[in-house]
Amino acid sequence: MDFKVCEIGDFGKYRSDIKMKLTGAQILIESLKKEGVEVIFGYPGGVLLPTFDVLYDAPINFVLVRHEQAAAHAADGYARATGKVGVCLATSGPGATNLVTGIATAYMDSIPMVAITGQVKTSLIGNDAFQEADVTGITRPITKHNYLVKNVEDLSLVIKEAFYVASTGRPGPVVIDLPVDVQFAETEFQYPSDISMRGYKPTYTGHQGQVKKAAKLIEKSKKPVIYAGGGIIISGASAQLREFAEKIQAPVVTTLLGLGGFPQTHELSLGMLGMHGTAYANYAVTESDLVIAVGSRFDDRVTGRLDAFAPDAKVIHIDIDPSSMSKNVAVDIPIVGDAKKILVELNKVVKKPDTAAWLKKMHAWKKDHPLYYSQEGSRIKPQYVVEQIYEATKGDAIICTEVGQNQMWAAQYYKYTEPRTFISSGGLGTMGYGFPAAIGAKLGCPEKTVFDIAGDGSIQMNIQELATAVENKISVKIAILNNSCLGMVRQWQELFYKKRYSYTKLPSLPDFVKVAEAYGAVGMRIKKKEDVLPAIEKAMSIDNVVVMDFVVEEEENVFPMVPAGEAINKMIVLDSLLA
Amino acid sequence: MRHTILVLVENKFGVLARVAGLFSARGYNIDSLTVGETEDPMVSRMTIVVKGDDRVLDQVKKQLNKLIDIITVRDLKNDDHIDRELMLFKVGFNQKNKAQLANSIKKSGGLILHTSPKSFLVQMVGPYGKIEALLKNMSEYGIKDLTRTGRVAITKD
Numbered sequence: 001m002d003f004k005v006c007e008i009g010d011f012g013k014y015r016s017d018i019k020m021k022l023t024g025a026q027i028l029i030e031s032l033k034k035e036g037v038e039v040i041f042g043y044p045g046g047v048l049l050p051t052f053d054v055l056y057d058a059p060i061n062f063v064l065v066r067h068e069q070a071a072a073h074a075a076d077g078y079a080r081a082t083g084k085v086g087v088c089l090a091t092s093g094p095g096a097t098n099l100v101t102g103i104a105t106a107y108m109d110s111i112p113m114v115a116i117t118g119q120v121k122t123s124l125i126g127n128d129a130f131q132e133a134d135v136t137g138i139t140r141p142i143t144k145h146n147y148l149v150k151n152v153e154d155l156s157l158v159i160k161e162a163f164y165v166a167s168t169g170r171p172g173p174v175v176i177d178l179p180v181d182v183q184f185a186e187t188e189f190q191y192p193s194d195i196s197m198r199g200y201k202p203t204y205t206g207h208q209g210q211v212k213k214a215a216k217l218i219e220k221s222k223k224p225v226i227y228a229g230g231g232i233i234i235s236g237a238s239a240q241l242r243e244f245a246e247k248i249q250a251p252v253v254t255t256l257l258g259l260g261g262f263p264q265t266h267e268l269s270l271g272m273l274g275m276h277g278t279a280y281a282n283y284a285v286t287e288s289d290l291v292i293a294v295g296s297r298f299d300d301r302v303t304g305r306l307d308a309f310a311p312d313a314k315v316i317h318i319d320i321d322p323s324s325m326s327k328n329v330a331v332d333i334p335i336v337g338d339a340k341k342i343l344v345e346l347n348k349v350v351k352k353p354d355t356a357a358w359l360k361k362m363h364a365w366k367k368d369h370p371l372y373y374s375q376e377g378s379r380i381k382p383q384y385v386v387e388q389i390y391e392a393t394k395g396d397a398i399i400c401t402e403v404g405q406n407q408m409w410a411a412q413y414y415k416y417t418e419p420r421t422f423i424s425s426g427g428l429g430t431m432g433y434g435f436p437a438a439i440g441a442k443l444g445c446p447e448k449t450v451f452d453i454a455g456d457g458s459i460q461m462n463i464q465e466l467a468t469a470v471e472n473k474i475s476v477k478i479a480i481l482n483n484s485c486l487g488m489v490r491q492w493q494e495l496f497y498k499k500r501y502s503y504t505k506l507p508s509l510p511d512f513v514k515v516a517e518a519y520g521a522v523g524m525r526i527k528k529k530e531d532v533l534p535a536i537e538k539a540m541s542i543d544n545v546v547v548m549d550f551v552v553e554e555e556e557n558v559f560p561m562v563p564a565g566e567a568i569n570k571m572i573v574l575d576s577l578l579a
Numbered sequence: 580m581r582h583t584i585l586v587l588v589e590n591k592f593g594v595l596a597r598v599a600g601l602f603s604a605r606g607y608n609i610d611s612l613t614v615g616e617t618e619d620p621m622v623s624r625m626t627i628v629v630k631g632d633d634r635v636l637d638q639v640k641k642q643l644n645k646l647i648d649i650i651t652v653r654d655l656k657n658d659d660h661i662d663r664e665l666m667l668f669k670v671g672f673n674q675k676n677k678a679q680l681a682n683s684i685k686k687s688g689g690l691i692l693h694t695s696p697k698s699f700l701v702q703m704v705g706p707y708g709k710i711e712a713l714l715k716n717m718s719e720y721g722i723k724d725l726t727r728t729g730r731v732a733i734t735k736d
Contacts, residue, residue, distance in 0.1 A: 136593060141604050145647040148592065165647060199589055199650045323641035326634070 024152040025050040025183040031159040041071040045091020047118035050183035066464040070436035072102020077437025082444035091118040093131030104142040108427025112171035121181040144172030152185035169202030170321040206335040206342035215350040221290035224250040230257030231295015233419040237340035253281040257426040260416035274302040276408040279369035286569040295339040298328040308567030379553040382481040386413035392536040397449040400438040402458030405487035408558040410453040432461025438476040456482040466519035516547035583655045586625040589648040611729025662732035668725035687713040
């Protein structure tokens with residue numbers, strides 16, 4: 001057979017029955033195109049030179065970040081905003097290790113991602129070569145799966161498998177470690193059309209018998225609560241969840257990652273539960289006689305003290321991951337499968353229980369224990385800023401957050417009504433996540449307004465990405481709730497460590513307005529309450545990256561708060577402090 | 580409680596590290612782990628002996644199943660399989676007790692592979708109970724050096 005090495009982009013011109021030789025680097029990019037990849041976030045390096053040479057004129061949008069960690073977070077934010085697989089690329093050694101935090105973040109929150117890392121040439125692996133790190137070893141516990149490609153013949157199948165594994169079942173990040181000589185090597189290219197992995201066959205359809213049992217239990221319940229997590233959003237089950245809740249007339253609490261999975265403007269919505277959940281959500285779960293968990297995993301920030309979590313309730317658990325069942329909380333009826341498929345089945349058979357008295361109690365709790373913050377004081381309240389962002393965007397923006405107080409206020413004071421509009425690092429709790437994630441989200445959804453609600457601590461962890469955003473005209477709006485401290489840790493020190501503020505004050509903050517301007521973005525400083533809304537509106541009208549530095553009340557706390565290890569109905573609220 | 584788990588895995592680079600890493604990351608205790616190729620060179624079988632209550636074991640099985648390179652996980656019951664272990668050890672003797680020791684080894688099912696001036700090198704193959712019984716018999720003589728393979732198991736049907 002006659003072989004021809006073709007230039008990238010030429011491949012489609014040749015008849016598909018004539019096999020052609022491509023280099024590993026060409027195969028990589030061709031395969032990514034076959035997977036429908038539109039954008040890659042990454043950073044070059046020595047062992048990736050063959051791949052970057054192909055990228056030079058490939059029809060794929062490559063976004064050059066300024067730190068590899070941001071490449072992983074941006075790919076993650078893109079995936080959360082669009083539901084597609086996010087792709088990032090970094091060189092061997094330090095490039096790859098810089099991805100690690102981003103990969104772990106995606107792993108904890110079940111985000112589909114393919115991370116490609118360069119590796120030293122196969123003959124040098126294990127030799128302590130320059131910029132060598134055991135990347136498959138390092139990423140093994142923080143990936144759904146990973147690959148070291150030693151033969152170019154394996155490459156296209158590995159990529160096919162990687163995208164399949166990342167995006168199916170319970171999604172997660174997959175790493176492909178690609179030595180430089182494999183990028184050079186040539187082989188025939190044919191992208192596999194089918195895939196069969198005998199060790200990986202996710203269950204999607206729920207067991208019919210279990211669904212019927214669940215329906216019966218629901219029918220008999222008097223105080224049911226639906227506890228919905230990120231699985232609702234991953235599975236695209238929002239409409240089915242709404243139908244289910246309305247059908248059985250049960251209140252819905254969501255996790256942090258479940259925000260947007262059920263409209264918070266709905267009368268059955270109780271908002272978020274857990275450590276910083278609403279009082280009424282936590283009361284409802286504690287008093288309920290039936291918890292229906294959908295796409296959630298009974299995380300410790302949700303359950304608080306396990307033996308006091310819904311002590312009188314039976315538990316139905318719908319989740320795609322069998323290992324989530326009865327891991328933390330004993331489950332009466334587990335149903336393994338896809339949340340959407342199972343809710344469709346359940347909606348067909350379930351009958352409405354009598355929940356009138358229960359809902360009446362809900363409404364009373366909502367009225368008596370609303371989310372509340374004091375408007376007193378001369379400084380802007382951070383909660384007020386979040387409320388005004390909601391006001392200005394009419395709830396139609398994508399809100400990304402950093403981690404800490406900013407994240408909790410963003411969760412509490414903005415009403416999420418649509419899936420994929422709240423993007424936050426829930427499981428790993430990664431400071432520095434929000435801004436690069438916002439870059440990814442904005443690239444995925446260019447028509448949307450994208451905010452990063454940040455703290456003055458978190459924003460400094462990836463502030464160099466201002467260059468990436470400005471250069472690529474990715475006009476995200478950053479709202480820094482600037483309290484000159486690491487607020488959440490400071491809050492714990494105030495409440496539990498006798499106000500011994502050990503290393504949580506940040507007196508030497510940079511001038512964020514000048515920083516923004518130095519990078520070519522627009523900076524604003526807002527010190528007065530009456531300037532908050534106009535500033536947000538102005539920022540939205542500017543076709544550039546905008547950094548809003550809101551100087552807020554320093555000692556403001558996130559309430560309600562369940563102390564670590566306490567029952568979730570034992571909350572600290574603002575009034576109990578004042579009293 | 581001790582459980583014997585049979586795990587069929589893809590015979591791929593790094594699969595042992597994945598399994599071992601899972602146990603250490605989640606704090607499960609491994610008593611023993613053996614691995615080797617099956618009749619199909621693409622597939623290896625691991626026999627893992629784990630200690631833990633039912634809840635831990637349930638998680639161990641589910642977490643193993645989540646690994647992509649793992650094909651099947653089977654928790655063995657008491658009567659559905661045969662298991663064996665190989666042990667090699669050296670045990671010292673003096674002129675007074677040499678014959679008695681050799682006899683005791685033989686009666687327990689051990690095999691003397693090599694005799695040095697002051698010690699026997701013994702091989703013992705058998706189920707867990709017999710291995711432990713021989714060890715108990717040897718305790719009065721003083722075992723010098725001992726190595727065990729851990730359990731390998733196969734289902735009966």
